[in-house]
Amino acid sequence: MSEQLEEGPVTLAEAPVRRLNMIEAINEALDIMMERDDTVVAFGEDVGYFGGVFRATAGLQKKYGKARVFDTPINECAIIGAAVGMAAYGLRPVPEIQFADYIYPGYDQLVSEAARLRYRSAGEFTAPITVRSPFGGGIFGGQTHSQSPEALFTHVAGLKVVIPSTPHDAKGLLIAAIEDNDPVIFFEPKRIYNGPFGGYYDKPVEPWARHPASQVPEGYYSIPLGKAKVVQGGEALTVLAYGTMIHVASAVCAEKGVDAEIIDLRTLVPLDVETVQKSVEKTGKCLIVHEATRTGGYGAELSALVQEHCFYHLEKPIERVTGFDTPYPHSLEWAYFPGPVRIGEAIDRLLKD
């Protein structure tokens, strides 16, 4: 088994390993949880018979029946609102919001309801809901199919936010999210559904099959929420990223021959601040990368935390590489995307004497 598979409580240590893309891994996680727990239900726009526009729920309705996997009207408020009611009943709903850009009509139900049930009822009612939603750009989706709204959710008391970057992690994290007794926003970086994307849009797409983290064990395993992963150890600088940007940052560091320590945060709330602190104290330099807009982004929170926890170890100002504070433009998508040039420049600034 490769190194990537050795961390985390893999309960089926000897399980056969296959190469899956991220969609297949997510589908398998849903399948396993629906099999293990008959209170798990999945629903959303085009989720049922068709199996989702990205095929994440393919085959599940046939296997588990229409009462547990079904299509819904195009109404995100009701999709989330109904999930809250189902959770109050005792189910473990896994609604899909077709694109993260469509989540806003359901925002009040997430922020004022799902996130608050446990607190306002002093534990009488809870919302063990996992909202799955493809997010991020790089697919020519224009401004309504490309957004990264994670900071709108990390800011909310009572929500957990999880973002996987590989098929292996997607499966284990989704299983953990579904098992979690708090509401979890599970953002799936759709640019890397089919292959890790290094940021070079003009090069052919590399399939997951060549990436070690496409090796996914069969059966059940979970990766605990709130634990980051050191994707690659290094001494020169620390890169904090998640989702697609893990692969872009890795590609840039490899190309530049930089001995970077790359940390995949995986869970933004609760954050694994210990792993972050340990790394920055070692390298003294910190690069934060996310695709979302800059102002008030999650990078700002990371930057503040690194400053609070590692100030006396920092040798250079923290660098933040992000999307621009504009809507995601269609024709100029790659000018918006925080790609190799923007990341490379930041690395150069950090490593300059």
Add this chain to the structure above:
Amino acid sequence: MGQGPDAGGDRRGNLPPLSLHVPEPPFRPGDPVDYSFLDIPPAGAAPRPDETCDPQETAPLCTGMIRVLDDDHRAVGPWDPRLDSETLRRMLRVMALTRAFDDRMYRGQRQGKTSFYMKCTGEEATSVASAFALDHDDMVFPSYRQQGILIARGYPIQEMINQIYSNRADKLKGRQLPIMYSSREHNFFTISGNLATQYPQAVGWAMASAIRGDTRIASAWIGEGSSAEGDAHAAFTFATVFNAPVVLNIVNNQWAISSFSGFAGAERATFASRATGYGIAGLRVDGNDALAVYAAARWAANRARANKGPTLIEHFTYRAEGHSTSDDPSQYRSAQEREEWPLGDPIMRLKRHLVAMGEWSVEAHRAMDAELVEQVKQATKEAEKNGVLGHGLHHPFHTMFEDVFEELPWHLQEQADQAMRERRIKWPDWKES
């Protein structure tokens, strides 16, 4: 600043200028009130279709009004639920207790024992009679004016007062605004201050019951004002698409704080008639007639339990008091409205019905009222032993940080430590109780 609106401009041809309609209520402060424009059909006139009927058959019931108690206080017509007098007396008692409770809590707020209170005066039947028509294990998703349901289900009023005072015995640990109760044991969903959010949740709960092959149904309440929220339409759509076993109540009490029902669409159509467009069964009921409310709720509950899907019930009633203790209705509506309201007072009407049946008396009612006032007084006294708002007897400090998540994450632990530190700086001798 950008360009302003294009005033003047070139009018095309001789088309008349458009004008915006902004609804205006019929009466403002000082105006004489005449409700003769209201179409109030006589009691007993509305037909009662079978509970399993096609939703379209209820269309006439969405514009008419189901009424059972007539002017002589008799129960008449096909909607008479024929309840035994013992049940009617219990219903009357719960409604009277709800009113006595409201009166006491309102005064408590004025005396500074808490920050806020909301009465349901005049609307007691819409909650209490509905609750009597449901089974105890049916789930209710209330708005903030359904305290009558909690009382009908036997929740101790002392616990309600603890919640209102946010004191150290408050089961919700002082986290919620007064009256935002929650009781899982009484199948009473935690109340939200965000309006109508409970509507799609009730539909979801009902869908879950159907998914699991259960027999329990859900019932939800919103006001006519919040029926304008997107959540209401989200709920109607999901309810009809999935044929959810749910009762969706709209309590049309004519006023949403200072906005009359016209701002939710009442100038154009009844609230019940929205059901027709969604293919949902709809009933419009005299909300001050406890028997009519019971009958409508029972019809809808039986329909849902027979797997025939949702029903929308509009309760036509009147908010006799202000929206809350923070409101002064004399600033925006005529004081005469309450006196002239043509559907009377729900408690008085049920009382007179029982008296007319020979099952109750004015003396018995007076004695009951005195007993209820005493009951509320005693509960208040007991609750006050655990403190009132702002007098120090609250839940332990650390509880502020609990229940945000199932487990306390590091960042909340850090903040909890900070809160303790701040406390000790301000009061060096302070010890967490």
